[in-house]
Amino acid sequence: MASAQGIASLTRLCFAVKRHRFIGRQGFSAQSCARGFPIFCKQQNPNLVIVKSSQVRDFRVFNSVQLDQFVTSDDEGEMGEGFFEAIEELERMAREPSDVLEEMNDRLSARELQLVLVYFSQEGRDSWCALEVFEWLRKENRVDKETMELMVSIMCSWVKKLIEGEHDIGDVVDLLVESDCVGLKPSFSMMEKVISLYWEMGEKEKAVFFVKEVLKRRIVYSEEDDTDGHKGGPTGYLAWKMMVEGNYRDSVKLVIHLRESGLKPEVYSYLIAMTAVVKELNELAKALRKLKGFARAGLVAEFDTENVGLIEKYQSDLIADGVQLSNWVIEEGSSSLHGVVHERLLAMYICSGRGLEAERQLWEMKLVGKEADADLYDIVLAICASQKEANAIRRLLTRTDVSSSLRKKKSLSWLLRGYIKGGHFDDAAETVIKMLDLGLHPEFLDRAAVLQGLQKRIQQSGGVDTYLKLCNRLSDANLIGPSLLYLFIKKYKLWIIKTL
The missing domain is CATH 1.25.40 (Serine Threonine Protein Phosphatase 5, Tetratricopeptide repeat)
Structure with missing residues (x-):
């Protein structure tokens, strides 16, 4: 947390220095994106742009930011004289945006303030000013739910433009850092959007690099909109994306690699990776059953000693990864997750046909107050029976003494x-x-x-x-x-x- 605050303070200092470069000018440079959003400025025109009131009054609903749910053609009638004066004054950059807005506070309605945000979020305008306006609104307690949704939509649009414009990943991460500086904490959905955009463009390595940068800079994000059962933040979401595509092993390797690189993935990402281990073990078991069936039918050769050894090693490596992930959850997570950890371990040992280890997880679950389903006890009983583990069978059968017929x-x-x-x-x-x-x-x-x-x-x-x-x-x-x-x-x- 201290590191994140340090970054925020340093960023604010940089913004303050850049801001004062424009004090006293009668216009603003088209390359004056003080917050580093070159995609939103008219780079082709390096000259100073003097904004005339007629240009401001020609402001219409634009297409550069997809905000149809917030801005419509009917909003033009809501633009009073105060709105146009505020735009002109802010465009001059002769004074701090907060000073301008403070002076005109009583003349601007909530809707007009939203439209000021929209105006400066247009392509070719100064996105720094839009963030300054939002920061002032937040400090004045004038950010309602609709305004927050509007700013999030603007931010998402900026992120999309940066990614589609093939800007450096650092620019995308900078945008998230800067949004936090003005009180707009990056949400889970914003992280999700960045990863999804890279993923859909086939830039999977960039998605991984983005997650690494987020972890390195320790960007704090809001989890309020993670309604799908904790996908685990950026690391967990990326691991989940890999798992959905069937790349279970890659999902596991990603989380372990990030953790062993000195970074700190979210605790829930370890659970997601454990789920990927279970799925990979299950796929391995299904493939082995098919191969054995083909071997019995004479369609393929029986497994030789070397192949059996390779299969056993692969399975053992997967289980070792799962155990390591479970240790990290127990070390870094709360005790409320212990039952889920033992549940995942139980599934791992069932898929790999390890009866004694599976039986142990049943009792571990019971000890932490998460009783396993009766069917799971029966499955473990069958595995132990196939391996003739007499003591385990005897322990498991004690449950049947008080069971119904x-x-x-x-x-x-x-x-x-x-x-x-x-x-x-x-x-x-x-x-x-x-x-x-x-x-x-x-x-x-x-x-x-x-x-x-x-x-x-x-x-x-x-x-x-x-x-x-x-x-x-x-x-x-x-x-x-x-x-x-x-x-x-x-x-x-x-x-x-x-x-x-």
């Missing part, structure tokens, strides 16, 4: 599917029997998958006890019809036919 069936079904996915068919069979003992009937496809898995194991290594036990139990529950089990016992070279 419907909720209990859903949780045990997830447990069953986890065992099936991991190839743990003995545990899967025990889960089916447990469900039957509780009066819960597993889904047909789940039962069939367990029986099929046990049959394959019998063909490969023998051992029929679990299979027979499950078949008997399913038959007792009327979930399987009478069947014949054919077994070839190699040791005795006999066929045994058993009726179930």
Whole structure:
């Protein structure tokens, strides 16, 4: 904050020095944009311009600033003599704008003061004067909501002209700094507009450079109009833009790069980058499932050791980035964000299939008062079952002791599917029997998958006890019809036919 105030004081001093260069003149130089907005001056005419009253009275609604919602042709009738005199006096620059306006305060209506702002915001006029007029209005408490919206619109138009005119990014940042000097704190929407303009023009590197400049100068902005759930200021908004286009990895790299460069991105930008990590991990998981399906169908080769290692490293690097971002949120953010951090970490570990880490985040969320949804517990339970993490499964199943029958069936079904996915068919069979003992009937496809898995194991290594036990139990529950089990016992070279 102290640095920002220092910049503001220095900027004001520069403006004061430049301003006094014009005191005593009978006109103003067309290159006298004291606040550094050359795009708004008539650069092609370096001579002094003496403004005549007839030229002022020919003032009409113009097209250089898009202000249709504020200025219409009907406003011409509202321009009294005081308005034209004020314009002429301000154009001469013989006195401070504040002195001129103070002297004519009683003769100018609120609407005329707005039109003075509009007049000096035209292309070819002195934009410095428009900012001085606004500053005086603010000090006199004459800035209502409509006037503020008008000045914001003017500022946005100036920003657009600078960007479309391919001016230096420093000029755009200077404009934001100068607007803050006159009491017009850059809003979130103004930052958003600058980034969007560069983005839409395909100047993505300039958008990144603009964000860096904003962070370097520590420009303070208003977040009142960030109605979309805190996009995180300029850094977060740019990261969000990248994420929307599917550039998840670039979004993460941007935020980490800015932070490691000694800059200080907004805390919410870390959360946005964590969301990008989750999305990238999810895309990676979907791609791997497709490749494995193609490999099973014989369309592509199986992953070799090198490829598996590269995939695991990429996933581990993403998770490491996510953990680093979470640490920054906890270090720099308020405790109210801790639940969101653990929620993002939970999503990361679920997408990467890391059961124990995911289970830990469930309990971390509970400790900070942000209870996870029951479905998330079930998903983590299934992951732990696929990895046969017995202790984690036992802890997670304690929730089902006080659950309703419907909720209990859903949780045990997830447990069953986890065992099936991991190839743990003995545990899967025990889960089916447990469900039957509780009066819960597993889904047909789940039962069939367990029986099929046990049959394959019998063909490969023998051992029929679990299979027979499950078949008997399913038959007792009327979930399987009478069947014949054919077994070839190699040791005795006999066929045994058993009726179930």
